[in-house]
Amino acid sequence: MIIGKNISKMFRIPSERRNTLFEAVISFVKGGRRYDEFWALKNVSFDVKEGEIFGITGPNGSGKTTLLEIIADIINPDEGELIVNGRITPILALGVGFNLELTARENVFLYGALMGVKRVKMEDKYEEVFEFAELKRFENMKLKNFSSGMNARLAFSTAIATEPNILLLDEVLAVGDIEFQRKCMAEINRVNKNGTTIVFVSHSIEAVRDLCERAMFLDNGEVIAIGAVDEVVNTYLNSMAE
């Protein structure tokens, strides 16, 4: 269960680059720091109920990923508060933590460790991961020789096999062919039935409509609509039509 209350997040966009100690000294001498304020999220409130698939949608730059980063405790909100009940997957983007120089096999265990899963449990899941990803033949191949599709399949299979309490998925269906996308959808539904709460972020309105019961539509960092997925989708489509 996740509850967000009046969450706002401001980013400072420096009007001058200041990446070195030298530049910091210079700009300190010249006086003041100059930056523009950019509010990526404004007063966002929402709740994700236990055991549901909650969608977050909106056009590019609407604040979807920023919100997900706040939920995942990667960045802190400037205002508002977030209450999380349960263990959230620590990994936001699939395949982060994969090391290209290691083999697929080694990477699955490394990823499992990053997800906080014991090695013994990962060994149980091992066959399942490769079967689902359809990559059994390539288990001893280094990841740098994988195609991006293979990489995404392996990442998705590993992430889903760890069966966390709360799973955050950011644009996961963007890669992979239709066949695999369908499989992913089915798998998301299956782990959801097993009790995993899922927050699904996508700008693909179809994917959100197919998967989620409830959803939220963000635009320019503000909540335009939140509630049952059909209403949200209608609002979204209407606003796009304008």
Add this chain to the structure above:
Amino acid sequence: MFSYLKQVDLIKALTASEFKLRYRGSLLGVGWSLLSPFLLAIVLYFVFKNVFRFEVENFAFYILIGIFVFRFLSIGTSVGMMSIINKAHVVTKTSIPREIPTITTTLSYFLSSFVELLILIPILVFFGVEIGFPILLLPVLHIVYFLLVYGLNLFLSAFTVYYRDLTQIWEVVVNILFFASPIVYPISIIPADIISIYMLNPITVLIEMYRDIMLYNTVPNIIEFGYVLFVSVLVFIVGHLIFGKLQSRFAEVI
């Protein structure tokens, strides 16, 4: 502050993969990391033996141990300070504690350095150096040394996220430290009026203690050990405090 240390499985898995990757695909493995300090030691030996004419017993091994010990600090920090910015994706896309990349990098160099010192022991014995039970203190010394290097790395890696040119500044500091520590010369050349300041450098005391157990077959002075332990624990704690202050905006700044 230290709760990330509970994630033993994760730290172990990441350290192991980092350690393995460093030597994968190289024919000599650890051999390579021994070659360069050996060559450096040989060059420095001839320069300081023949030009400066220092008379130190076992001068070649004196230098060799100094260089091997100093390497953990110089390489460990120069790589360790990059540990956060080199793993930007871990910071921006995961909520894994930010200390994890720094501790795993430091640990993997700690292991390398320990293996290097272990390899040095049979070489010393072969050339007639007497090694006895004080050598059993090697792991203890190295763990204390680890606390120092890790504390520095926490501070350096956090600051490097904000100020990238710290790497160049630190390079200079390490070079100064190399000559401010008794690696290529005996402590006896230090003038008496600055020796008390000179001995405040924990690296100096550390190197002398490694020589005690590896070259002189004696147990290090307990007061000196206490001093190094105190400084190392202090750096370790201050490193955590500074890292904790700086880490909240890592994901935005990096």
